[in-house]
Amino acid sequence: MNGIPFVKMHGLGNDFVVFDGRRDPAVLDLDDATAARIADRKTGVGCDQLIVIEPARDDMADAFMRIRNNDGGEVEACGNATRCVASIVMGELGRNDAIIETVVGLLDANASTNGLVTVDMGQVKLDWRDIPLAEAVDTNHIPLSLGPLSDAVGVNVGNPHAVFFVEDAEAIDIEKLGPVLEHHEMFPERANIEVCSIVGENQIRMRVWERGVGVTRACGTGACAVGVAAARRGLTGRKTEIILDGGKLTIEWLPDDHVLMTGPVATSFQGFLHSSLLGQH
Numbered sequence: 001m002n003g004i005p006f007v008k009m010h011g012l013g014n015d016f017v018v019f020d021g022r023r024d025p026a027v028l029d030l031d032d033a034t035a036a037r038i039a040d041r042k043t044g045v046g047c048d049q050l051i052v053i054e055p056a057r058d059d060m061a062d063a064f065m066r067i068r069n070n071d072g073g074e075v076e077a078c079g080n081a082t083r084c085v086a087s088i089v090m091g092e093l094g095r096n097d098a099i100i101e102t103v104v105g106l107l108d109a110n111a112s113t114n115g116l117v118t119v120d121m122g123q124v125k126l127d128w129r130d131i132p133l134a135e136a137v138d139t140n141h142i143p144l145s146l147g148p149l150s151d152a153v154g155v156n157v158g159n160p161h162a163v164f165f166v167e168d169a170e171a172i173d174i175e176k177l178g179p180v181l182e183h184h185e186m187f188p189e190r191a192n193i194e195v196c197s198i199v200g201e202n203q204i205r206m207r208v209w210e211r212g213v214g215v216t217r218a219c220g221t222g223a224c225a226v227g228v229a230a231a232r233r234g235l236t237g238r239k240t241e242i243i244l245d246g247g248k249l250t251i252e253w254l255p256d257d258h259v260l261m262t263g264p265v266a267t268s269f270q271g272f273l274h275s276s277l278l279g280q281h
């Protein structure tokens with residue numbers, strides 16, 4: 001077959017087209033428009049995020065990972081894709097651990113015997129300057145309301161999140177409210193929006209509107225933000241089970257502010273990208 005090989009993977013239905021830029025340099029300098037063309041679900045391969053594995057820059061890292069949203073824009077972090085890339089790299093190395101480098105730092109990953117992968121997503125940031133927010137506000141109580149949503153918690157997991165707690169997350173029209181909040185002037189770099197409710201002891205139901213994508217079945221960094229936000233508000237302990245549309249993630253906010261995310265990884269298929277999607281004819 002001609003064309004650039006890719007693998008289609010997902011974490012809880014948050015799906016990715018993964019290219020290997022170490023082998024195929026043509027994918028190393030994709031622009032936003034090309035990435036969006038590949039991510040398009042009708043005319044491209046289709047995915048929430050497009051991932052390129054690149055050679056590590058840092059001596060400590062095993063590989064570098066570049067992340068683009070469905071709209072083609074490059075972003076700093078993606079929890080579910082980090083588990084997927086870590087599983088590829090661990091397979092290559094024949095090890096149960098790997099260090100994945102991103103634009104915001106080095107992430108330690110480990111495979112457990114039950115087939116799940118744990119990633120240390122790094123230290124969360126809770127200061128308004130790091131979220132980033134337009135106003136100098138208390139990030140535990142962002143003064144922002146829209147319909148039934150108000151009083152968000154801001155958490156930066158490498159990327160910005162606004163977490164809203166409600167009585168019943170299922171009752172919220174996230175398709176309608178998500179895009180307005182994503183683009184709200186409070187968030188100069190836009191934001192991922194999570195709506196959640198406490199459904200048991202240390203158990204949270206979460207729905208997400210992802211920046212640059214829309215509603216997805218799961219968001220790993222979003223789950224980290226929700227776990228941290230719930231503990232910060234005193235609604236749960238520091239270890240939580242987050243129930244997303246696509247399944248469950250376990251999140252643990254450590255005393256040093258690092259956040260551990262544990263969940264599954266799956267491969268759907270392998271394919272070859274037609275050159276027309278790269279703009280070559």
Ligand SMILES: N[C@@H](CCC[C@H](N)C(=O)O)C(=O)O
Nearest residue numbers: 078079080159211219220221
């Ligand atoms: N699905 C991801 C997050 C991807 C990036 C996000 N949409 C953003 O713009 O920050 C995850 O699993 O964390």
